Amino acid sequence: MISRVHIMLGSPEMDKLRLDLRPGDKVVGVDKGALMLLDEGVSVDLAIGDFDSVSEAEYEKITREAREYRRFEAEKDDTDAELAIEWAEKRYKPDKLFxxxxxxxxxxHLLNLLFLVHQPRFEDIIQKIEFKHSQNNVTFYKAGSYHLDRQKNMKYLAFVGMTALKGLSTTGVKYPVDRLDTAYPVTLISNEFTQEYSRFSFSEGVLAVIQSSG
Amino acid sequence: MISRVHIMLGSPEMDKLRLDLRPGDKVVGVDKGALMLLDEGVSVDLAIGDFDSVSEAEYEKITREAREYRRFEAEKDDTDAELAIEWAEKRYKPDKLFxxxxxxxxxxHLLNLLFLVHQPRFEDIIQKIEFKHSQNNVTFYKAGSYHLDRQKNMKYLAFVGMTALKGLSTTGVKYPVDRLDTAYPVTLISNEFTQEYSRFSFSEGVLAVIQSSG
Structure with a gap:
């Protein structure tokens, strides 16, 4: 069985997307994200952050109701999100990190998250990470050959080089490319699936794949 | 006098930020952005895009009320935003592109815009471009030494390497750095001004500076 961790960040507005929780999944709440989960009746396995976005009473609730919590100094070198992803990986060694x-x-904060792919310490886990949102879903790939399923409710597909890329080929899409080399991070956006999946491959670089609902 | 162009993109939701228009400024409306401007009573100097996000009647209104318009095929290589920025530069040669x-x-689309800084054809104009939003303001810099004013209503400051950087030094901020070299795009976020301006310099790479209201 695939082991999965769901990480809820504490962004100001909660996306309407619901966690698709299966038995055995772990849930990590980051700062105000922990509170949002508890308020929604979701069990929190680990609450983490500096908690400077919640009141003292809210923090009490988090420490009382979360299975485990870790509080860090506000003036740390890492963002709450970086700490949460590192801890989730260390603690649960999951196959997927949503x-x-x-x-x-x-x-x-958004760029800090998307640019995690550049940090050597996250190199081994970037392919596990999936940024989920009702309108945008982002996954990352290192060089290799992949099968990508079309997600329901999503209309557009983008292949975004986070770095220069070598030998990018894509199939099953409206605007395929064949052994494309790019000298810098190129955004191949507004593509669409022509079937239920795409196959793509490349030999060098880091690629983001984004499915969007339009 | 500084010549300025304001480019309104056609994103689904209009930010509450109002254009700060001065006499002589030019206004470019992109696709549905042109319609939003006209509906707000703003004169549009140039309407541009494939206009596949507006109805036929709305398109008629745009062609009737905009001073000039350019319609492109929907299946072009460039995004509407790329075309708009290129046309605005060619047409008006402004000092600033908001x-x-x-x-x-x-x-x-967001990554396509932020990654314009990597495209050789935009190399000469990236320092003119300013992405404005009530919560986030983004500007870009090539190697050099700069004076950066604190913007009112903004609380946080971030120095985000869009590439590796060489010799980054920052002053006037809570967490300064001194001749920092980075091997990949590093996001130095959640910084704050300690005075009304910051001075920063670096000798290689492309830097994004983001001011955020929190």
Whole structure:
């Protein structure tokens, strides 16, 4: 069975997307994200962050109701999201790390999250990470060959180089490319599936794949 | 006098930020963005896009009321935003290019915009571009030394490497750095001004500076 961790960040506005929880899944709440989960009646396995976005009473509730909690200094080198992803990986060694509530707030936080793929310490886990949102779903790939399923409710597909890429080929899409080399991060956006899946491959670089509902 | 162009993109939700128009400024409306401007009573100098997000009647209104319009095929290689920025530059040769309504919708469009800095054809103009939003303001810099004013209503400051950077030094901020070299795009986020301006410099790479209201 695939082991999965769901990480709810504490962005100002909660996306309407619901966690698709299965038995055995772990749930991590980050800062205000922990509170949002508890308020929704979701059990929190680990609450983590500096908790400077919640009141003292809210923090009490989190420590009382979460199975485990870790509080860090506000003036740390890492963001709450970086700490949460590192801890989730260390604690649960999951096959998949779903991250929610990652967009819609501060742009520096958003870029910090998307640019995790550049940090050597996350290199081994970037393919596990999936940023989920009702309108946008983002996954990351290192060089290799892949099968990608079309997600329901999603209309557009984008292949976004987070780095220069070598030998990118895509099939099953409206605008395929064949052994494309790029000298810088290129955004191949507004593509669409022509069947229920796409196959793609590349030999160098880091690729983001984004499915969007339009 | 500084010549300025305001580009309103056609993102699904209009940010509450109002254009700060001065006499002589030019206004470019992109696709549905042109309609939003006209509906707000703003004169549109140039309407541009494939206009596949507006109805036939709305398109008629745009062609009737905009001073000039350019319609492109929907299946072009460039995004509407790329075309708008290229045309605005070619047509008006402005000192500043303000872009509005660039976030909050599709993540592939957002990355396409932020990654314009990597495209050789935009290399000469990236320092003119400013992505404006009530919560997030983004500007870009090539190697050099700069004075950066604190913007009112903004609380946080981030220095985000869009590439590896060499010799980044920052002053006037809570967490300064001194001749920092990075091997990959590093996001130095959640910084704050300690005075009314910051000075920063670096010798290689492309840097994004983000001011956020929190």
């Amino acid at each position: 991250v929610y509530n990652w967009s819609g707030g501060r742009m520096d | 872009v509005y309504n660039w976030s909050g919708g599709r993540m592939d």
